[in-house]
Amino acid sequence: MNKEAPREETSPVGIQIYELGKMSPLDKAMIMRRAHEDIEGVKREVFPIIADIRARGDEAILEYLERFDNVRLTKEELVVSEKDVREAYQNTDPLVLEAIRKQIALSRKFHHAQESQIPRQWEVETIPGVRLGQKKTAIDSVGLYVPGGTAPYPTVMQILAVPAKIAGVERIVGVTPPRGKNYEVIVAAEEAGVDELYRVGGVAAIAALAYGTETIKPVDKIVGPGNKYVTAAKLSVFGDVGIDMPAGPSEVLILADEEANPAYCAADMLSAAEHDPNAAGVLVTWSKKLAEETQKEIARQLPSLSRQHIIKQSLSKYSAIILVQNKDEAIEFANEYAPEHLEIMTGDCESLVDEIRNAGSIFLGEFGSKALGDYATGANHVLPTGGGAKMFSPIGVETFMKTSEVQYVTEEGLRTLAEIMKPIVEVENLDAHWNSVAQRLEEKNN
Numbered sequence: 001m002n003k004e005a006p007r008e009e010t011s012p013v014g015i016q017i018y019e020l021g022k023m024s025p026l027d028k029a030m031i032m033r034r035a036h037e038d039i040e041g042v043k044r045e046v047f048p049i050i051a052d053i054r055a056r057g058d059e060a061i062l063e064y065l066e067r068f069d070n071v072r073l074t075k076e077e078l079v080v081s082e083k084d085v086r087e088a089y090q091n092t093d094p095l096v097l098e099a100i101r102k103q104i105a106l107s108r109k110f111h112h113a114q115e116s117q118i119p120r121q122w123e124v125e126t127i128p129g130v131r132l133g134q135k136k137t138a139i140d141s142v143g144l145y146v147p148g149g150t151a152p153y154p155t156v157m158q159i160l161a162v163p164a165k166i167a168g169v170e171r172i173v174g175v176t177p178p179r180g181k182n183y184e185v186i187v188a189a190e191e192a193g194v195d196e197l198y199r200v201g202g203v204a205a206i207a208a209l210a211y212g213t214e215t216i217k218p219v220d221k222i223v224g225p226g227n228k229y230v231t232a233a234k235l236s237v238f239g240d241v242g243i244d245m246p247a248g249p250s251e252v253l254i255l256a257d258e259e260a261n262p263a264y265c266a267a268d269m270l271s272a273a274e275h276d277p278n279a280a281g282v283l284v285t286w287s288k289k290l291a292e293e294t295q296k297e298i299a300r301q302l303p304s305l306s307r308q309h310i311i312k313q314s315l316s317k318y319s320a321i322i323l324v325q326n327k328d329e330a331i332e333f334a335n336e337y338a339p340e341h342l343e344i345m346t347g348d349c350e351s352l353v354d355e356i357r358n359a360g361s362i363f364l365g366e367f368g369s370k371a372l373g374d375y376a377t378g379a380n381h382v383l384p385t386g387g388g389a390k391m392f393s394p395i396g397v398e399t400f401m402k403t404s405e406v407q408y409v410t411e412e413g414l415r416t417l418a419e420i421m422k423p424i425v426e427v428e429n430l431d432a433h434w435n436s437v438a439q440r441l442e443e444k445n446n
Contacts, residue, residue, distance in 0.1 A: 106378030129413025145224030177201025
């Protein structure tokens with residue numbers, strides 16, 4: 001009888017080294033599933049809140065803000081007014097304002113280039129007399145969820161608003177938890193073109209965007225990242241409103257060889273871990289030395305960081321250092337994990353890109369910290385998490401568009417298609433379908 005290999009001893013900071021071939025199925029499943037594991041249970045918690053807000057509107061929102069955010073607001077204070085915007089500009093450091101404007105300029109450059117690659121309309125003649133095509137139009141209204149329970153995120157506000165604006169969305173609504181004055185978030189919303197901004201977060205914000213209240217009109221689609229409660233709420237309202245994807249707690253997977261710098265690996269894992277207690281930082285390497293040195297670097301760097309209480313929780317939950325046999329096994333693990341952020345720190349990093357099938361955003365080389373993507377590159381950093389990169393894409397201009405098919409059929413096309421349609425209709429026994437074609441044929445034959 002084969003016994004599972006014992007776990008290696010956990011480091012003082014909670015990050016553990018596993019050998020992939022000796023990991024218990026339970027440990028591997030926990031790392032693979034990460035915070036997504038909790039979503040189904042959390043859904044049961046959010047259903048009553050959503051139902052209450054649908055029933056009582058603003059009154060319920062104000063109660064939940066006091067209960068969950070420890071903030072007491074009036075109905076009028078839910079709305080960020082023009083006076084609030086002026087106050088925000090007056091109280092934002094000029095250097096911060098300049099940085100926000102530079103961020104937005106880079107975001108616009110990236111997303112305008114993206115938009116230029118999207119055909120707004122096209123068509124093809126499939127047979128003589130039949131022209132088929134598609135046209136893309138902007139979604140009428142969207143809600144941008146910007147988290148902020150533990151820190152303000154002006155970067156998230158602008159990176160959501162910029163592609164929405166470029167797509168042509170007419171009504172862009174921002175929501176963010178009422179954390180302090182939120183000056184920088186308000187300024188980022190104004191600079192990026194948000195039309196309405198409200199002080200509400202968590203499940204209450206998602207319910208308000210989906211179903212509306214006396215103050216907040218509903219939207220057609222909700223986008224943006226959040227904790228597991230926000231993710232569960234988005235999944236719960238999906239169908240009544242569109243959503244982008246289950247964008248939950250942040251994560252990074254680093255694929256590194258023996259030449260990688262352990263200090264860089266540790267720093268990038270810590271940067272993911274500081275977002276949320278359920279975030280994940282994972283290193284995958286075939287170098288035992290790098291694994292051990294990275295573990296030591298995490299312990300060395302952690303004491304100097306301000307959000308250690310959050311980082312320690314994250315490191316002990318879904319973060320890990322995984323030792324694999326070789327590069328091929330590392331790539332296989334990365335594709336199975338399907339990370340939000342994938343950093344490749346190997347000597348041949350560019351040659352590995354073609355082998356990566358599942359990743360939200362791929363960073364190449366030792367200087368490609370995922371933190372740069374979060375703050376400054378201009379690429380969108382709202383990405384699929386929890387394995388969602390297997391089927392979802394990053395937020396982009398197309399996120400804020402919908403596609404309609406366009407079909408034009410002439411009499412010649414009708415006759416050709418009727419020959420294809422008739423025997424299939426007889427198999428499916430839907431004679432009214434055939435009748436709709438036969439009426440046209442009969443009229444043209446008379």
